[in-house]
Amino acid sequence: MNINTTKIISLLFFTFSVFYLYTAYNIRVFSFDENAPFNARTFPIYLGYAGMFFSGLKIILPELNTIKVDHKNLEYKKTAILVLIAIIYGATILKVGYFLTTSLFLASSYYFLGERRWLLIFLLSFPFVAAFMYLLHGVLDIYLRDPFLKLIGVMG
């Protein structure tokens, strides 16, 4: 059997299905529901077995059209930086506020993706977010929490 990444993913999925099945069997149901034809456990148990079945088939059956990914041509570094910026954005958005964090997220993303024209970076971050906030908060009446703007007295 030829081991390739697809098989490894299938193996991971098989393991995940086993874990899912184990957790499904451990779902606590009401005692009067224990022997009912259908309870909160039933469907997840079927799913666990189905996951094991399909991933098992994928592992066992030989693969003729192997997907080859040329890792040399993939931009892992930039993607990882972008994900990291998104995580920092997600971690700070509630505490700092929507306007500042979103503007900084956009500006830093443009920069890390290779943009060096500062005026464009600025225009497509701070004023853009302000306009978008106005659309959401002012026009569509969607609440946006923003402690920073509250602190400087822009938002009520």
Place this chain on the structure above:
Amino acid sequence: MIEGILIGLKTALTFQNLLMVMIGCFFGTIIGMLPGLGPMTAIALMIPITYGFDPATGLILMAGVYYGAVFGGSTSSILLNAPGVPGTVATSFDGYPMAQQGKAGKALAIAAYSSFAGGTLAAIYLLFLAPSLSKVSLSFRSPDYFALMILGLTAIAAFSSKGQFLKAMMMVILGLMLASVGQDSLSDITRFTFNTMNLTDGISFVLIVMATFAMSEALTIILKRNDPTQAAKQVSLTELGSIKLNKEERNKMLKTIPRSSVIGFLIGVLPGAGATIASFLAYGMERNFVSDEEKQKFGKGSVHGLAAPETANNAACSGAFVPLLTLGIPGSGTTAVMLGALLGFGIQPGPRLYITNPEIFWSVIMSMYIGMVILLILNLPLIPYIARILAVPKNYLIPLILFFSITGIYVMSFNNFDIFLMIGIAVIATFLRLYDFPMPPLILAFVLGGLMEENLRRSLLISDGSFNFLWDRPLTAVILGFTIVIVSWQIYKSFKKN
């Protein structure tokens, strides 16, 4: 029906709804045009905004985005040979050679007219078919629905990924597993929450769509930025040539459009099929309809070869609304996203939709006509300008997609956990995409998960735990028969290949 049409027209022709169709078509065209971003991404990005409107307006906006994205996809197919959506791959077979011959304007005009005609004809078929189908589907019982959902999931797995049936089925199971997180709908028992309050209500549908489509597509574009196979051969975006068609070209289109619209509509109605299969089938069948001389031109810039897939993919988009509006079961990944949005509005599409919410049912159908007219008016004169959007640098596009995705989740939950969960799922989805694991089956399964469990619960309780319900009713047995045929055929193909 006349009363329904009038209700639909009244709702669809309000200023706000007309504006929504316009915005939807325009936004959809732009998103659909950008290679890698399709209607599902466009609709996913729109969902948080639609929650600010009433359900009819929200659905009209999403329907406009849908047609716009499918039409937009054809523009990048023709100009860059880089289809924006899978449904427009067949468009590039003859559209791109035409553009290379200096007839890009003509190719775009043929695509616009064919899309318009295909979409309009299919909307007429939908108008007559949907109410009668709704009446028939009132006789459906829980076992039939359960069987139909299994058929839909199997069919989308079989059709969405060529030769990757097992991968697609794994994605189906993953989608169902994700849908099972949270409180059980009947007993309120929490499942797979690992004592986290954040998961008690389950995983949000918008989060899953944003993560697996918008965000993971953005990450994939960055990841594959330097991949030489992604580099597209450029056609001049400034000199597109005339958009006027001569009599011969018009006559050719007139022959192709009616037959391709029927094929497209019928394929669109089938669960799991959709625009991609419709366009390929229409292209293949058109080749059999034309003369030997015309056959030789296929792949080299044939008018028939361009008009057929363009008509069929738009007709299929309308066709996909049939199972959604009449059975409450989406026929494609995109309509699955719409179903999720409708459930978010508290509306359950199905046979009773046109009785309980006629304004939604009919206004969506009527807005299809209006949407097609607006698409034509909007796109034809603006083609040279819209085409320049293809030159938008990815440095700006990607952060904006990420920004819209995160904002969408933020305004819905005000919760850091959801943002982290979305980023985590997006990273996993990006990795899975690299190895050709399809995402539409996951979305369809996620949307149908709750309904499927509910129908299985009812069926098992009625039959006292016996699985006899699967063959007790002829309708259930027939639907399951189709499922077995699809699964057997796919497994047989895998063995035959090996």
